[in-house]
Amino acid sequence: MRETPLSNCERLFLLKAIEEKKRLDGRQAYDYRNIKITFGTDYGCCTVCLGKTRVLAQVSCELVPPKDSRPTEGIMFFNLELSSMASPGFQPSRQSELLVTLNRQLERCLRNSKCIDTESLCVVSGEKVWQIRVDVHVLNHDGNLMDAASIAAISALCHFRRPDVAIQGRDITVFSPEERDPVPLSIYHMPICVSFAFFQQGTYLLVDPCEKEELVMDGLLVIAMNKHREICSVQSSGGIMLLKDQVIRCSKIASVKVSEITELINKALENDRQVRKEGGKFGFAESIPKERITALKREQAPVEMKDIEETADEIVREAEAPSEAVHSPVIVATGTGQVGEGLQNTWGLEEEDAEEEFQGGMDGKEKKKDEVMVISDSEEEEVVILKPEAQKSKSRRPKN
Numbered sequence: 001m002r003e004t005p006l007s008n009c010e011r012l013f014l015l016k017a018i019e020e021k022k023r024l025d026g027r028q029a030y031d032y033r034n035i036k037i038t039f040g041t042d043y044g045c046c047t048v049c050l051g052k053t054r055v056l057a058q059v060s061c062e063l064v065p066p067k068d069s070r071p072t073e074g075i076m077f078f079n080l081e082l083s084s085m086a087s088p089g090f091q092p093s094r095q096s097e098l099l100v101t102l103n104r105q106l107e108r109c110l111r112n113s114k115c116i117d118t119e120s121l122c123v124v125s126g127e128k129v130w131q132i133r134v135d136v137h138v139l140n141h142d143g144n145l146m147d148a149a150s151i152a153a154i155s156a157l158c159h160f161r162r163p164d165v166a167i168q169g170r171d172i173t174v175f176s177p178e179e180r181d182p183v184p185l186s187i188y189h190m191p192i193c194v195s196f197a198f199f200q201q202g203t204y205l206l207v208d209p210c211e212k213e214e215l216v217m218d219g220l221l222v223i224a225m226n227k228h229r230e231i232c233s234v235q236s237s238g239g240i241m242l243l244k245d246q247v248i249r250c251s252k253i254a255s256v257k258v259s260e261i262t263e264l265i266n267k268a269l270e271n272d273r274q275v276r277k278e279g280g281k282f283g284f285a286e287s288i289p290k291e292r293i294t295a296l297k298r299e300q301a302p303v304e305m306k307d308i309e310e311t312a313d314e315i316v317r318e319a320e321a322p323s324e325a326v327h328s329p330v331i332v333a334t335g336t337g338q339v340g341e342g343l344q345n346t347w348g349l350e351e352e353d354a355e356e357e358f359q360g361g362m363d364g365k366e367k368k369k370d371e372v373m374v375i376s377d378s379e380e381e382e383v384v385i386l387k388p389e390a391q392k393s394k395s396r397r398p399k400n
Contacts, residue, residue, distance in 0.1 A: 006215050014216050018204050024212065025051075030253055032208045035261065037155055037268040041283040043182065044160030048152040051210065052142035054086075057152035058135045059160040063172070066122070066129040074121020075131040076111045078103060080138075080149060087141040102146055105235055106136065109150055109191050109224040113232035116157065117186035123165055128172060130162060132185070143210035146222055150193040155265050159272070160185055189226040191233075192261050194254040196221040198240055205246075207253065221247070223254045227262045 006014075014024075021029060033051030040046070044059030064075065080103045082090040090096070110116075121130035134156065136149050161182030166173045197209035197217040209217060219240030224232040231251065236242065275282045 006212065010212070011216050014212060015199065018199050018206065018213075023206070024210065027208075029205065030207045032257060032260075033210075035151070035264060037151070037265060039155075039159055039268070039272045039282070044156050046152050046156040046159055047139075048148050048155065050144060050148040050151070050208070052140060053144060053148045054138075054140040055145070055148040055152045056137045056139055057149075057156035058137075059156045060133050060135070061130050061160075061162045062133075063123065063128045063174070064131045066126065070118075071126040072122045072129075073118040074129045076107075076116065076118065077131060077133045078107050078111065078136070078153070079133065080106060080136045082138050082141075085140075086138040090138075090141070098145075101237070102149060105146055105193070105222060105224075105233070106149055106153060108233045108235070109193055110134075110153060110157075113189075113191045113224065113226075115154070115187060115189050115191055115226075115232075117188065120186045123172060124167065132157075132160075132162075141211065143212075143214050144195050144208050146193050147195050147208065150191070150224065151261060151265070154190045154192065155268070157185060158187060158190070158265065158269055189228060189230070190262055190265065191224045191226050192258045193222050193224045194250075194257050196223070196250045196253075198238070198242070202240055202242060202246060205250070207257070221250055223251060225251070225254050225258045227259050229255045 017023065023029075025033070027033070033053075034049075036049040038047050038049075046057045048055050048057070066073065067075065080099060081092065082096065082099050082102075083092055084090050116132070121132065123129060134153050136153055138145060138149075161177075161184050163177070164175045164180040164183050166175065195208065197206045197213055198204070198219040198221070199206070199217055201218055206213060206217075209220075214220075217238070219236065219238030219242070221242065222233075222235040222237075224234075226232065234247075272282060
């Protein structure tokens with residue numbers, strides 16, 4: 001399924017907003033979106049939220065034979081996946097151009113920059129070394145996947161602990177975490193990617209572009225740098241010609257952003273380390289804010305409970321006494337009732353007729369005076385004429 005392209009109106013609106021130095025989410029040109037870093041229960045599992053872009057990184061290791069060209073160095077392997085859950089435009093069945101580009105940039109940023117001491121991963125020279133595998137899964141795509149993937153990968157590597165080993169002759173013993181504490185990786189520095197989007201042939205510049213801004217940009221520049229202001233890699237795409245001053249300007253902006261992100265990663269690692277040491281709760285489930293169901297909650301208004309008896313006595317004294325006593329209910333007929341005087345019967349009967357009918361019903365044999373009863377052929381229905389005078393007057397009228 002292909003991604004939905006922007007209409008001409010949306011494209012013009014975005015370009016006009018960028019010319020006026022305005023963005024859709026209210027940021028400035030050099031502002032990053034909110035970055036949230038959370039670690040899982042196991043070591044080496046990290047989730048990074050860059051705005052609405054969400055990336056999960058998982059680090060694992062295993063003992064493998066080394067490469068023939070480098071028998072004393074470990075192996076670093078990176079695998080990035082774009083699932084259709086992140087965006088309908090991603091097709092996991094085949095490798096897209098975006099997937100190949102992101103995977104190469106991630107390898108160039110972390111492996112080629114020598115940020116990890118690969119010689120410390122060697123167990124037996126020429127026989128067994130540790131292979132570190134970094135799997136990066138894109139959970140939600142809202143632009144700037146490269147920055148989110150690099151932050152998640154380096155954070156997961158810093159958080160990862162490999163099992164401790166012991167060597168006796170040719171025998172290699174791998175200890176479980178319960179037997180010996182796992183060993184962290186030896187990391188020299190933390191390279192982080194910073195993406196710059198160019199518009200109108202390099203006239204306008206934005207940091208951390210979102211998905212819609214990436215659809216209208218003319219070119220993209222990705223600079224990988226550490227907090228020591230050492231450039232690890234530079235990648236330009238889009239076929240736009242950049243001047244030397246523009247690249248230097250972007251590198252200065254990247255140095256500031258990398259320092260801030262590195263401090264955020266160190267702070268997140270320190271918080272996780274402290275929680276694990278104290279034996280508190282940690283992991284993804286604890287990082288999710290707890291939401292309570294308030295649909296069935298009743299709001300209770302505060303009630304003043306002081307001087308209740310005095311207030312009740314005062315209300316009783318000020319109340320006016322009723323002028324007349326309430327009459328007791330009077331049963332006019334079976335199934336009816338009336339209270340008070342001057343009220344009409346709900347059945348439309350006069351009081352005298354109702355009393356006579358009630359007395360007749362009590363006797364069981366007597367009938368009301370001048371009562372006319374018409375019985376139809378049907379045994380189920382019974383017709384009672386309540387006003388015989390009106391029926392007689394109708395029968396005495398001459399027919400036209």
